[in-house]
Amino acid sequence: MSSDHTSSCATDEKGNYLYTVIVLGASGDLAKKKTFPALFGLYKNKYLNPKTHIVGYARTKMDQATFEDHVTKYIKLKSEDDKAALKDFLKLCSYQDGQYDKDSDFQRLEQRLVQVEKESGATERLFYMALPPSVFIKVATCLKHNNYSKEIITRLIVEKPFGMDLESSRKLAKELGALFSEEEIYRIDHYLGKEMVKNMMILRFANVIFGSIWNRQSIDNVQITFKEKIGTQGRGGYFDEFGIIRDVMQNHLLQILTLVAMEPPVSLNSEDVRDEKVKVLRFIPPITREDILLGQYGKSEDGKEPGYLDDATVPKGSKTPTYAAATLFINNERWAGVPFVLKCGKALDQQKTEIRIQFKNVACGIFKSLSRNEIVIRVQPDEAVYVKMMNKEPGLGMKTIISDLDLSYSSRFNDSVIPEAYEALILDALNGDHSNFVRNDELDAAWKIFTPILKKIDQGEINPIPYAYGTRGPKGLTEFVAKHGYTRGEQEYVWPQHSAAAAAGKDQKAPSKN
Numbered sequence: 001m002s003s004d005h006t007s008s009c010a011t012d013e014k015g016n017y018l019y020t021v022i023v024l025g026a027s028g029d030l031a032k033k034k035t036f037p038a039l040f041g042l043y044k045n046k047y048l049n050p051k052t053h054i055v056g057y058a059r060t061k062m063d064q065a066t067f068e069d070h071v072t073k074y075i076k077l078k079s080e081d082d083k084a085a086l087k088d089f090l091k092l093c094s095y096q097d098g099q100y101d102k103d104s105d106f107q108r109l110e111q112r113l114v115q116v117e118k119e120s121g122a123t124e125r126l127f128y129m130a131l132p133p134s135v136f137i138k139v140a141t142c143l144k145h146n147n148y149s150k151e152i153i154t155r156l157i158v159e160k161p162f163g164m165d166l167e168s169s170r171k172l173a174k175e176l177g178a179l180f181s182e183e184e185i186y187r188i189d190h191y192l193g194k195e196m197v198k199n200m201m202i203l204r205f206a207n208v209i210f211g212s213i214w215n216r217q218s219i220d221n222v223q224i225t226f227k228e229k230i231g232t233q234g235r236g237g238y239f240d241e242f243g244i245i246r247d248v249m250q251n252h253l254l255q256i257l258t259l260v261a262m263e264p265p266v267s268l269n270s271e272d273v274r275d276e277k278v279k280v281l282r283f284i285p286p287i288t289r290e291d292i293l294l295g296q297y298g299k300s301e302d303g304k305e306p307g308y309l310d311d312a313t314v315p316k317g318s319k320t321p322t323y324a325a326a327t328l329f330i331n332n333e334r335w336a337g338v339p340f341v342l343k344c345g346k347a348l349d350q351q352k353t354e355i356r357i358q359f360k361n362v363a364c365g366i367f368k369s370l371s372r373n374e375i376v377i378r379v380q381p382d383e384a385v386y387v388k389m390m391n392k393e394p395g396l397g398m399k400t401i402i403s404d405l406d407l408s409y410s411s412r413f414n415d416s417v418i419p420e421a422y423e424a425l426i427l428d429a430l431n432g433d434h435s436n437f438v439r440n441d442e443l444d445a446a447w448k449i450f451t452p453i454l455k456k457i458d459q460g461e462i463n464p465i466p467y468a469y470g471t472r473g474p475k476g477l478t479e480f481v482a483k484h485g486y487t488r489g490e491q492e493y494v495w496p497q498h499s500a501a502a503a504a505g506k507d508q509k510a511p512s513k514n
């Protein structure tokens with residue numbers, strides 16, 4: 001953990017640092033759905049200094065009441081205490097409208113910041129850029145000219161997309177780098193704030209039992225899967241510019257891959273962690289045509305759900321993929337030859353994000369019909385870590401049966417509250433901890449892997465295979481994962497809680513082996 005705090009920073013009586021949080025793009029969707037609820041979560045749980053001021057800034061003209069409506073729309077109140085906390089939280093929030101490229105508007109913002117900082121004594125500013133990329137550099141430039149001083153510690157949270165390819169990402173990095181130092185920039189990938197993603201380092205480096213098997217000698221393949229049930233739902237026009245690879249795979253899934261594959265860092269210091277993540281990325285060659293499968297969803301089989309091209313905001317005949325499976329190889333001593341299959345898609349049969357580490361076959365042939373061991377880390381929903389393993393079927397005889405060691409969070413940690421990813425990350429940024437943010441060279445290495453194949457896709461050289469809304473994905477997926485090592489066990493595996501729920505007639509999804 002690194003911190004740029006110095007002894008000159010103001011703190012409250014409990015030693016909490018005093019900052020001002022400025023949300024740029026405060027009238028938008030991200031601010032309403034993620035940023036303000038996360039700030040409230042931190043406030044409610046006493047992670048935010050109670051003197052903190054939160055200033056919203058955007059072009060829309062809004063009075064305080066309208067702004068408060070916007071701030072609270074997605075905040076879930078679970079108790080009377082929450083209601084009281086929200087009332088106090090809103091006292092810290094204010095709004096100011098202004099253009100994104102007008103120095104005079106940012107000077108007005110500066111006057112407001114100076115005024116609130118006089119009240120709070122804050123000497124740090126966190127600018128949260130909840131903005132579209134088109135205004136990104138304009139806003140950063142205005143901030144640098146009008147709202148920046150060496151006496152105040154400044155941090156800038158930047159949201160994806162960080163460019164469209166290697167070239168545009170480098171251009172963006174250069175322009176932003178001319179205004180703010182790498183120390184001041186926090187590139188957010190909200191998957192790095194998810195509990196099970198953060199658990200990856202502990203699972204790997206705090207358990208001796210996994211250390212010696214976490215390599216190509218024991219592991220056959222790794223599957224990292226993101227599935228959403230919903231389609232683009234009116235956001236098709238926005239999505240079409242990017243496609244599923246830029247939306248999910250190049251960032252969220254690749255970040256997860258680095259944590260699964262990296263060597264142990266020297267310490268938890270953010271630069272030590274990020275050094276190891278970059279090394280993994282640099283060992284991955286660009287994805288080839290043979291190692292990618294694309295899909296685009298059509299209408300659901302019953303015709304009730306619209307297909308991607310039915311969305312009026314999507315350009316006619318678009319070939320943008322809404323599903324992608326890609327196999328990456330890490331050419332280092334630990335992983336050479338092990339396929340890392342990344343799969344992601346919208347409008348699928350279920351919602352889940354998971355990491356599935358599948359082990360090699362047992363070499364000895366004394367038992368028949370064995371399934372491979374798997375370690376599954378389910379990121380969402382219903383956080384869990386489970387190990388699929390062979391066991392003796394209880395009773396007379398020596399029959400094998402597939403079973404599991406199951407660490408389901410809902411039963412093991414049912415008193416614990418799992419923080420929202422954005423809460424965890426905003427708190428990290430307030431504390432000056434970069435570990436869970438993406439460093440510039442990491443981004444560069446990530447784009448090098450994806451840019452060549454993205455160019456082919458953008459030029460329409462690869463046709464996505466259609467799949468029906470609500471299904472597993474495009475035809476050929478089963479063969480694709482099988483080609484890259486994934487083996488479905490011969491034995492039927494039923495998770496006991498599914499069979500128990502089915503017996504009780506509850507509406508629980510049974511495992512599909514179709």
Ligand SMILES: NC(=O)C1=CN([C@@H]2O[C@H](COP(=O)(O)OP(=O)(O)OC[C@H]3O[C@@H](n4cnc5c(N)ncnc54)[C@H](OP(=O)(O)O)[C@@H]3O)[C@@H](O)[C@H]2O)C=CC1
Binds near residue numbers: 376406
């Ligand atoms: N603690 C817990 O909560 C636990 C829950 N369980 C539950 O039990 C169920 C079974 O678990 P598990 O065996 O791990 O998972 P599944 O059998 O659901 O999925 C295993 C893998 O098989 C793939 N797959 C699914 N259908 C096919 C197919 N027709 N051909 C080829 N591949 C396919 C899936 O890919 P894809 O995703 O792309 O379809 C996934 O990678 C799951 O619902 C799981 O959540 C099990 C243990 C513990």
Ligand SMILES: O=C1O[C@H](COP(=O)(O)O)[C@@H](O)[C@H](O)[C@H]1O
Binds near residue numbers: 190228247248
């Ligand atoms: O970044 C994105 O992530 C969301 C999924 O996030 P989750 O936390 O709900 O899993 C995805 O829907 C969106 O398309 C993408 O831009």
